[in-house]
Amino acid sequence: MNDTVKEEHHVTSISEDHETTCWGCGLRLLLPSYTPIFKCGWCGAITNQNPLKHNNKYLRWRHIRDRCFIAILLIFMLFVICGGVWAVYPVIFSESYFRGILHCTITMLLSISTISSFSLAASRPPGPPPSIPWGSYPVVEKGGLENYSFCSYCSKPKSPRTHHCRSCGTCVLDMDHHCPFIGNCVGAANHQPFICFLFAAVLSTMYISIMSISVGCQLWPPLDHETIRHITTGSSHSPFIIMREIMFAFLSSAVLLSARGLVLAYLLVASISVGIGLTILLWQQLSYIYQGKTYLSHLSSRADEPVGERGCQNIFRFFGYQYSFSRYLPRFSRTKKIHKK
Numbered sequence: 001m002n003d004t005v006k007e008e009h010h011v012t013s014i015s016e017d018h019e020t021t022c023w024g025c026g027l028r029l030l031l032p033s034y035t036p037i038f039k040c041g042w043c044g045a046i047t048n049q050n051p052l053k054h055n056n057k058y059l060r061w062r063h064i065r066d067r068c069f070i071a072i073l074l075i076f077m078l079f080v081i082c083g084g085v086w087a088v089y090p091v092i093f094s095e096s097y098f099r100g101i102l103h104c105t106i107t108m109l110l111s112i113s114t115i116s117s118f119s120l121a122a123s124r125p126p127g128p129p130p131s132i133p134w135g136s137y138p139v140v141e142k143g144g145l146e147n148y149s150f151c152s153y154c155s156k157p158k159s160p161r162t163h164h165c166r167s168c169g170t171c172v173l174d175m176d177h178h179c180p181f182i183g184n185c186v187g188a189a190n191h192q193p194f195i196c197f198l199f200a201a202v203l204s205t206m207y208i209s210i211m212s213i214s215v216g217c218q219l220w221p222p223l224d225h226e227t228i229r230h231i232t233t234g235s236s237h238s239p240f241i242i243m244r245e246i247m248f249a250f251l252s253s254a255v256l257l258s259a260r261g262l263v264l265a266y267l268l269v270a271s272i273s274v275g276i277g278l279t280i281l282l283w284q285q286l287s288y289i290y291q292g293k294t295y296l297s298h299l300s301s302r303a304d305e306p307v308g309e310r311g312c313q314n315i316f317r318f319f320g321y322q323y324s325f326s327r328y329l330p331r332f333s334r335t336k337k338i339h340k341k
């Protein structure tokens with residue numbers, strides 16, 4: 001019974017020729033049956049017979065929300081810089097004028113690099129796809145749209161390395177991911193400033209943590225004499241109890257902490273927690289760049305796909321140093337990342 005049904009279905013599907021049009025070159029194609037996805041033999045475009053879709057109607061609100069989030073992050077960064085300067089500088093300058101100037105320079109360099117790379121990554125269009133002629137037969141050459149598909153949101157050709165981001169409502173070349181912190185996609189045009197921002201932010205959080213600890217120790221109120229005597233004389237206690245007593249003494253003396261000390265304690269907790277998150281993100285990003293991938297291409301790659309060339313040359317190439325560094329690398333392939341048609 002099952003075989004009969006299968007056979008009937010097979011026969012029916014062959015007898016129905018299906019006429020359709022290639023979106024890439026406009027040629028009319030006759031398919032043996034209704035095929036939802038097919039590739040044009042002339043231009044190489046892939047037709048995915050999806051109906052046209054509209055971008056999310058809340059897109060405008062998403063843009064406003066993203067801009068608000070960027071503003072909040074910028075205010076947070078300014079608070080960290082101003083709060084840190086207010087809490088740390090009087091102590092440093094009271095010790096040594098030279099040390100004060102040195103830390104002023106470091107703070108200025110880190111602040112400028114973090115805020116400028118953040119602003120670039122957030123404001124730059126993430127990577128507009130290359131414009132290419134399409135739609136009519138004489139204009140499109142043979143293989144001119146090889147493996148291109150049609151974006152049913154933008155109504156435009158989409159190259160194999162392009163993805164449509166529904167949060168941004170646009171197609172993005174070499175899309176890595178949509179980052180809510182910069183309110184923008186990370187793509188071919190702003191991937192570099194995004195990595196620079198992560199570098200600068202990780203360095204800044206490390207610097208803030210070190211400065212908060214070194215200055216915070218000087219500002220921390222001295223421990224209660226009674227408590228110290230109790231801890232030092234109670235040598236028969238277990239290490240756990242001594243540690244607990246020290247922690248308790250520290251926390252009880254925090255009540256006497258000045259406003260500067262409180263700001264430093266907050267900066268220490270915030271910089272360590274943000275720093276850990278950013279370091280993990282930076283490590284993940286660098287490992288994808290090392291493998292010559294983006295986050296999205298890593299997600300969509302299959303286990304049976306051949307692995308691309310891995311190596312530090314991918315990282316140098318990413319930062320635009322492919323020519324100057326190539327002579328020092330033992331196995332450098334001069335295959336530049338070319339946008340395949």
Ligand SMILES: [Zn+2]
Nearest residue numbers: 022025040043
């Ligand atoms: Zn075609």
Ligand SMILES: [Zn+2]
Nearest residue numbers: 151154164171
């Ligand atoms: Zn699109």
Ligand SMILES: [Zn+2]
Nearest residue numbers: 165168178185
């Ligand atoms: Zn996006």
